[in-house]
Amino acid sequence: xxxxxxxxxxxxxxxxxxxxxxxxxxxxxxxxxxxxxxxxxxxxxxxxxxxxxxxxxxxxxxxxxxxxxxxxxxxxxxxxxxxxxxxxxxxxxxxxxxxxxxxxxxxxxxxxxxxxxxxxxxxxxxxxxxxxxxxxxxxxxxxxxxxxxxxxxxxxxxxxxxxxxxxxxxxxxxxxxxxxxxxxxxxxxxxxxxxxxxxxxxxxxxxxxxxxxxxxxxxxxxxxxxxxxxxxx
Amino acid sequence: xxxxxxxxxxxxxxxxxxxxxxxxxxxxxxxxxxxxxxxxxxxxxxxxxxxxxxxxxxxxxxxxxxxxxxxxxxxxxxxxxxxxxxxxxxxxxxxxxxxxxxxxxxxxxxxxxxxxxxxxxxxxxxxxxxxxxxxxxxxxxxxxxxxxxxxxxxxxxxxxxxxxxxxxxxxxxxxxxxxxxxxxxxxxxxxxxxxxxxxxxxxxxxxxxxxxxxxxxxxxxxxxxxxxxxxxx
DNA sequence: CAGTGGTCTAGACCACGAT
DNA sequence: TCGTGGTCTAGACCACTGA
Numbered sequence: 001x002x003x004x005x006x007x008x009x010x011x012x013x014x015x016x017x018x019x020x021x022x023x024x025x026x027x028x029x030x031x032x033x034x035x036x037x038x039x040x041x042x043x044x045x046x047x048x049x050x051x052x053x054x055x056x057x058x059x060x061x062x063x064x065x066x067x068x069x070x071x072x073x074x075x076x077x078x079x080x081x082x083x084x085x086x087x088x089x090x091x092x093x094x095x096x097x098x099x100x101x102x103x104x105x106x107x108x109x110x111x112x113x114x115x116x117x118x119x120x121x122x123x124x125x126x127x128x129x130x131x132x133x134x135x136x137x138x139x140x141x142x143x144x145x146x147x148x149x150x151x152x153x154x155x156x157x158x159x160x161x162x163x164x165x166x167x168x169x170x171x172x173x174x175x176x177x178x179x180x181x182x183x184x185x186x187x188x189x190x191x192x193x194x195x196x197x198x199x200x201x202x203x204x205x206x207x208x209x210x211x212x213x214x215x216x217x218x219x220x221x222x223x224x225x226x227x228x229x230x231x232x233x
Numbered sequence: 234x235x236x237x238x239x240x241x242x243x244x245x246x247x248x249x250x251x252x253x254x255x256x257x258x259x260x261x262x263x264x265x266x267x268x269x270x271x272x273x274x275x276x277x278x279x280x281x282x283x284x285x286x287x288x289x290x291x292x293x294x295x296x297x298x299x300x301x302x303x304x305x306x307x308x309x310x311x312x313x314x315x316x317x318x319x320x321x322x323x324x325x326x327x328x329x330x331x332x333x334x335x336x337x338x339x340x341x342x343x344x345x346x347x348x349x350x351x352x353x354x355x356x357x358x359x360x361x362x363x364x365x366x367x368x369x370x371x372x373x374x375x376x377x378x379x380x381x382x383x384x385x386x387x388x389x390x391x392x393x394x395x396x397x398x399x400x401x402x403x404x405x406x407x408x409x410x411x412x413x414x415x416x417x418x419x420x421x422x423x424x425x426x427x428x429x430x431x432x433x434x435x436x437x438x439x440x441x442x443x444x445x446x447x448x449x450x451x452x453x454x455x456x457x458x459x460x461x462x463x464x465x466x
Numbered sequence: 467c468a469g470t471g472g473t474c475t476a477g478a479c480c481a482c483g484a485t
Numbered sequence: 486t487c488g489t490g491g492t493c494t495a496g497a498c499c500a501c502t503g504a
Binding site: 017022027059073074075076077078079080081082083084085088096107138167169173175176178179180181182183184185190199200201202203204207209211223225227228229230231232233 | 250253254260289292306307308309310311312313314315316317318321381399402403406407408409411412413414415416417418432433435436437440442445456458459460461462463464465466
């Protein structure tokens with residue numbers, strides 16, 4: 001009679017989405033419970049669970065024990081951003097990657113950075129500044145503080161040849177992190193490095209990663225004027 | 234002897250992460266297969282599968298049939314951004330939300346917009362421009378084209394009272410979308426609306442949502458100078 | 467209290483893909 | 486080819502939470 005059997009979790013998901021889309025199930029309304037749906041679709045409850053749980057993770061459904069499952073009132077869009085190694089990002093675009101170390105020093109970080117990294121404000125940290133290039137053009141400035149007390153080998157790492165960005169990802173596992181995106185006007189120095197005009201709008205990423213409670217590293221990335229970060233929704 | 238039993242998927246996940254973290258399993262190296270781990274942990278293979286599958290979705294592991302499971306060489310950070318209704322975003326910060334419709338018209342979109350929305354370039358679309366305010370201060374400019382042929386009721390929607398942002402999320406379900414983030418210098422007009430200086434760097438979001446193959450709406454959001462978009466990693 | 471989702475189990479079959 | 490992960494099933498117990 002009708003189409004294919006609904007006996008795998010993706011088919012269940014598609015059917016649920018279809019009903020939401022056709023307004024058979026409207027935003028805010030409850031949908032049948034897992035057991036009933038399983039019976040209707042002729043599959044196991046675990047299969048329905050997998051489908052509905054995934055939809056809930058994507059913000060399409062609201063699920064609560066005892067209260068049941070409802071269609072989300074405002075389907076919160078979830079955009080998943082991949083934060084790759086910069087070299088891979090460039091190479092994935094088919095461009096030639098290059099890298100130049102600009103600065104490396106032990107220094108006392110500014111007070112705001114100490115707060116962000118939750119380290120004492122009277123100790124030196126390892127500071128690294130570098131320029132990443134794509135197709136011989138400036139791509140992004142990496143400006144980084146590293147808590148070398150927590151990262152074995154950081155003081156000996158060959159940052160002249162491999163970016164801290166890449167070295168740390170392979171050598172300093174983190175448990176969690178915080179990231180923020182914003183826009184900043186280029187300083188004269190940044191403009192010079194990035195082949196931009198002073199005051200050009202730059203896409204700006206700040207990222208701090210932690211190993212349990214202690215910060216490993218904090219980095220700011222200033223992308224060249226015109227950079228766009230894309231993803232699916 | 235040792236700690237707690239490892240008989241739920243989160244415990245398995247924690248144990249796996251612990252081993253990766255302690256370098257018992259190093260980046261690029263294979264780890265035991267699901268059956269062996271299940272036996273070692275004393276739980277079902279499905280439990281191990283759930284744990285490892287979740288870690289793979291987070292970019293911590295690489296899994297391939299037959300090849301087995303390996304610790305990811307470069308743990309690709311996955312930042313999940315919530316894209317909420319602007320009103321909710323403002324209210325969640327404890328600020329008073331306000332909204333002002335600036336413009337509403339039928340007009341022919343620019344060629345670039347037609348390409349982006351994949352509509353014929355000789356037809357009018359509904360254009361809406363509005364300002365969102367937080368704590369009485371300008372927050373973001375919403376600049377939107379709506380494919381009213383595909384959104385029932387769009388022409389009659391009360392955009393003077395409810396933002397297109399919010400109305401569409403509740404009334405126009407989408408199947409997928411595309412989003413990009415960048416930085417732009419404020420035009421004089423934007424600067425005036427956002428209480429900024431001309432040329433100030435603005436955080437800029439472009440988003441186009443689709444219903445299957447046809448575009449529903451395309452919006453650009455120009456956030457006030459200093460806006461930061463934050464998330465966990 | 468009782469209904470719902472959350473999870474675990476033991477077993478099974480299958481699709482993919484490295485060798 | 487055949488080992489590995491991907492998935493389904495039927496049943497069970499549990500945790501949370503609304504009424």
